[in-house]
Amino acid sequence: MIETEVPRKNKASFEKLIKVIRQRNYKKATEYTYLRYNLDFLLFANKPAEKVVTKDIEKYIDHLRKKKVSSSTIQINISSLKMFFEEVLDMNIFEDFRRPAREYKTPKVLSQKDISILLDFASESNRSHLLCALAYFGGLRVGEIIRLKWGQFDLTKRTIKVDSPIPTQNRIVLMDAELQKVLKKFEKEVGTEKSAFLFPGKYAGTHLTSRNVERLVGDLAKAAGIKAQVTLFTLRHSRAIHQLAEGKSLEDIRDFLGHKSLATTESYLPIRKNLRPQVRQKHIQDALKEIKRKYKY
Structure with missing residues (x-):
């Protein structure tokens, strides 16, 4: 489970997320990823989840880019947040959000x-x-x-x-x-x-x-x-x-x-x-x- 304490203003919404994830029987690693990434975002936004807007998501993605987080990890972050806000909280904040293109690195080839x-x-x-x-x-x-x-x-x-x-x-x-x-x-x-x-x-x-x-x-x-x-x-x-x-x-x-x-x-x-x-x-x-x-x- 997540070690970091959930802010009081987000405890109710986060409990809803936990309930949905448990109902879907995700693997432990997937469950941890969804919870961890959503909690990291909520700590960054520093506001109740119900008051989050598209601009907050964009600022967070810029924050991840500045930290040199990989393209694939950013994509997983976005998927985790979409699941939380669209499917759990029924909020339509991703309608105007432009998802960054996934960057592919050509893998190494051995002779x-x-x-x-x-x-x-x-x-x-x-x-x-x-x-x-x-x-x-x-x-x-x-x-x-x-x-x-x-x-x-x-x-x-x-x-x-x-x-x-x-x-x-x-x-x-x-x-x-x-x-x-x-x-x-x-x-x-x-x-x-x-x-x-x-x-x-x-x-x-x-x-x-x-x-x-x-x-x-x-x-x-x-x-x-x-x-x-x-x-x-x-x-x-x-x-x-x-x-x-x-x-x-x-x-x-x-x-x-x-x-x-x-x-x-x-x-x-x-x-x-x-x-x-x-x-x-x-x-x-x-x-x-x-x-x-x-x-x-």
């Missing part, structure tokens, strides 16, 4: 040489090897990897039924030969009970946390002598770029990564945003040519 070095180094542990292989060869997100159970694999059809934390991103992933090889080595070591997590946590019925997994992969990369900061997303993104270099289409990459929109896949490319459609298409084609030049075997 195929660095990927080979990392996977070779990770192979000293079957568990570490499989974690990296699922992100690189399978294109899975960290949240999808840590929730994997043995029952999601069909070794006959060579597929993984990926249950994403976001239902619209559920998909079937075809395993290539390299991923199957790594999986079978791990299977021999630990056995395969269909309802069991691939990567069990400390306590019965739990799985490894994303924090633990990311720390493990980051430490592996450092030990392997890779200078770039490496996460499982780095491996997933690197695989997508390597596939583009091999001639796969953006549509194929979209399906491989489980993106709902092609625009999300295009955001992986190092191109300027907010361009006219024709200009944007030229920039995309130029980016693809550069990727083929730089990353093709």
Whole structure:
């Protein structure tokens, strides 16, 4: 729960927010985020929530920008405030509010040489090897990897039924030969009970946390002598770029990564945003040519 005391003038409205959030059965982390960001805003505005106006929201967003808060965090702040004022308090203060455009940073890409070095180094542990292989060869997100159970694999059809934390991103992933090889080595070591997590946590019925997994992969990369900061997303993104270099289409990459929109896949490319459609298409084609030049075997 929130450690900071809620101002007396906002206790009633904040209790309403807590009640709505509890009714929706959000995850603890999501619940904390919504409460924390709304309380931070109320402390900044220093007035009863019912008297907040659009100008107060704009001042707060400027305040966050000056503190160099990331674009994604600002977007989550805005979503949290919209939920509170529109859905809990039934206030229409966002009608004239212009939401700032989300800024996308093109993720880092490892060379195929660095990927080979990392996977070779990770192979000293079957568990570490499989974690990296699922992100690189399978294109899975960290949240999808840590929730994997043995029952999601069909070794006959060579597929993984990926249950994403976001239902619209559920998909079937075809395993290539390299991923199957790594999986079978791990299977021999630990056995395969269909309802069991691939990567069990400390306590019965739990799985490894994303924090633990990311720390493990980051430490592996450092030990392997890779200078770039490496996460499982780095491996997933690197695989997508390597596939583009091999001639796969953006549509194929979209399906491989489980993106709902092609625009999300295009955001992986190092191109300027907010361009006219024709200009944007030229920039995309130029980016693809550069990727083929730089990353093709």
